[in-house]
Each structure stands twice: as structure tokens, then as C-alpha cells.
Amino acid sequence: MLRVLMVYFSGTGITRFFASLIQEEMEKRGYICDNLNLEEVVDLPTLWQKNPVALNYTIRAERKRPLGKYPWPYQSLSSAMHSVKENPNLSGLREKWQDYDLIGFGSPVYGFRPAPVMIRFLLDLPVFRKKTRAFSFATHDGAQGDFEVFMRKLLKLKGFKYVGHIDHSFIYSATAIMRSNFNHLKTGRLLAKKAFKARKNIFVFLEYIHSLYYGIPYAYKGTNLLDKLVGIPYRLFYSYGIDFILNHLLFGFGLHTDECIRCMTCIQQCPQGLIELDDDDYPVRHYHCMYCLRCLNWCPTNALYFSNLTKNKARFPGPEVLLEAAMQDSIDERLKKD
Template structure:
């Protein structure tokens, strides 16, 4: 049950997790709770307040989540029983995050309150028409609202299926390593089209791992540590960055770029 201050650490790629986290915050604030939101990519996990309830929110990637999100979680300090919950957003399914994350956190001494996975519009491979995306967003936010209330009431659950989830986690780690390999980074870069680019630097500011660089008046350069969160492609105001594996080069975003820029 949540009845105290909440520190909610989250990462959002193209806006789905952002919407879910803010919906949950809205629900809790209506019930008089104090909720602090922290962009996970800008936060130090070793300095979290163990006296507050901790929330973790992130998108699913490679059936679990991004390498830098895992790194944040693994660097969390040992706890004397701090209450913690998680929520993720996904296009279809995961399998390698809920169970392994519970195992990791309980091993550090945290008290798991609940876990919830919410289907939202996909931002990769095939981008659905806007109407379909909006319908999914509405259903997803309704689920987020119900989950927030279940955490308030103490009825949320955090299950674990050991063998299946552990196997999916190992497959995810392999997939993440392959994605981050130099071969993959060279073969599937997010390409900047200089005839469209206006050097606005939004992509540089939004990259959570500092993979995009720009020097003086040059065009932004794509490095070799991309985790394919697709922020840069989705929020480029000039549509100058193309994702090589999205159908017809379409992009998806749930919110406007200024949302991410304003919270820095």
C-alpha cells in the first residue's frame, strides 16, 4: 500500500511511458500524495531516498528494457525494506523483465509492491494509423489509472515465473549485446539527412546516452552506442533522421519534443 511520498524514476523513449507515469501521478495527487518525477537518464541511482516509496517506469526493449535502464537499476543501493513498484510500456509482449527485476530488487532488500505492463502504440517496425494509436493510448492510460489505484489500496501484485522469465531475460541480454555491437551499429545507424537537417540540436539534447554529437556548425553525428529508443528520429521537427527498420520510414511520438526539452 502506498501512503507516503513517491519518488518515480522513469525513462520514456517516444512518449508512451511519459503519458503513463503522468497519469499515475495525477491519480495519486488527487488522493493527496506527494509525487516527485525524475528522468531516469539524468538521475544517480546511488542517491535515491530510501525513506520514500520508489517507482520505476520504462519501455520494453528486446523483451526486457534498455541497457542503460538495467544499469540504473543494478546500481540501486541495498535497502532495509524500501517499498518499490514498476510499470513498463510495450508494443506487444516482454517476458524478460517482471520476474528478473523482482528477483534483483528483493535480493537488494526492497519490498515489491506491484508490477504492471501496459500495451501502448508501437514505435518500431510498423507504425499504426493515428486513430489506432489514440485508441491504444486511451486503453493504456485507463489501465495505468487502475494500477495506480491498486497500489493505493494495496491490491497490486508482482508475480514471477522463474524458469520462463529467466530464460527470456538471458535471451534479452544476448539481444541487447547484439544491438550494441559495433557490427550492428555500423549496419543499422539512424541516418541524418543533411538536406533536411537544420542543426537545431534537439536530437543531441534528447539522446539519453549521449550518442549524438555536434561540433561547432557541423551536422549532428550518430555514434556507435545507440540503444534505439528512437527519440531522435521521432522528435526531429524536420523529419531529418530516419530509422532503417521502420516501415516506409514512419515515426511515432506520443507527445511533443518540447515536453522532453522542458524537463531537462
């Protein structure tokens, strides 16, 4: 019986949802599959802050518009990749995870790369000398860029035998925070449709995984050249688009103080641990972040915003709420017909 572990980071909940679909499909095949949010494995803010690594969009934003009262703290991804060291606090994971036949690492795509907190975690892992098999998985909005290449590099660096990658494009969860109106029912229906397609993808991927252990394995090829070429214009557009949105429209950290109930949810939710209390006990952020959007989405009163574009706008409620809306609607329709 195959024992699989999946470890993921998720901002708005889509990667968590994808991980649960993969887990369900694995369990249907009789695999034992443990699914862990990265925050259950490590204290993420402490891990990331000890050696913060940032993607280019954060670095550019900080250069153009330093937020802070503190000095520039981040290391770029390329220099982080050149100074890989095992973190002694994580060395126990090698023994803890030694009974798994396969380990999957998943993250949303941020600026064509894995989320910085996932990168930090992978760089800090001990080297897995027994050539444990590993795969990567991702969710995105259609342009995953070099995500797979980076995951392959990182996992090989840590001694894993990299066996493949699976990704899926779901719904534009990140743009909800810029819309005046976010239709739960419509988006819930779309998510259900996408989940159906995702299951088909997962089926094909698991056929391949199954062949590695029980059949005639075939070599994993990765993204083919044609896909890469077709993706170039989209990538350019996405790359400049994301940079523009993040650096000109999203940057900053604003608060409607009259609406803030000082519940600390934003502080507890920040995976980078960047939100603190100011002298009046209101949340404040002194650095640019990776924009995972959790603080905005889970603030119960919508008191937080990043810029005027996100002021008093909709928030993303998470995949479960959307699916619930779609399910309730189809029950209501059926009852009406009956």
C-alpha cells in the same frame, strides 16, 4: 499519508504517460507522489557511458555489423549483473530518498528487459539498508518477457523490499517510424481507450499497495505459470521478430544532409550520449544503440533515418499530441451537432 516516488525512463513517451496516470490515481487516494524522469536524477549519458551495458540485440548487431571507428565498448547484461558496484556519485540518493515509503522504477520493455540506461542506473545505486519498499512498472507491446524478473533481482540486490509490478500494453509507438502514414486521430482514440483500461489496472494495483500499509497484506505472487506458458509462442515470435527488425532493418544511422538544420536536438536527446558532430558539424553515431527512437522522433525536419525502411517515413509525435488530436476531434463533432 503515504509518500511515493516514481522514477522512470521513457523513449517515445508512453512510459512517461503511464507514470503520470499512476501518479494521478495515487493523488486521488491522498498519497503524495513525486514523479521523476531519470534524466532529472542523473546525467544519464555520462552514467551509462562510464560503464555501458547493452542488451543482446545491440551486441548481436555490433558483432554482425560493427559501425565504428572505436573498439567494442559494451558489457552484456549478465556480466554487468555479476559485477555490481555502488557508484559513489549516486550515494547521496540513499539519504535524499529516505523519507519515501515506496519507490517505483519504470521503463519501456526492450527485448524483454528493462532499458539499458535504467539497468545501469539501478546497478549503480547505493544499497538501501532500511528495506525501503519498491515496485517496478513497465509499458510494452504485449510481450514483457523477463522484465519483472530482472527488476525484482536488481531491486533486491540494492536492498529494497520488492513489493510488486504493474505493466500495461498501450499502442505500437515504436513502429510509427516504419509507416508511410501514421494516423494521429485513430491512434489518439486508441490511446485514450487504453488509458481508460490502464486506470482500471492501476486501481487494482493500488488496492494491493494500500493493503500493504493499511490493511491485511497479501503476498505478491508475480506472473503466474499459465500466463508464462501461454506467452511462450508469442515470446519466440517477438524475440526473433525484434532481433530481425533491429539487426536487419533498423541498424545504421543515415542523414539527409540537405534537410538537417544542425539544431543539435538529436544530440541533446540521446540518453546514451552516442550522437556526436562529424568534421562537417553533422550528427553521426559510431556505435549501435538501444534504439529508444528519440533522435528520429524529435528531429524537427525528419532528416534522420536508420535504414531504408525508416527513410522518409512517419514519426511518433508523443502521447500528448495524439490525445490532443482525439480531444479536438470530439470537440469539433460536438460543435457540429449543436
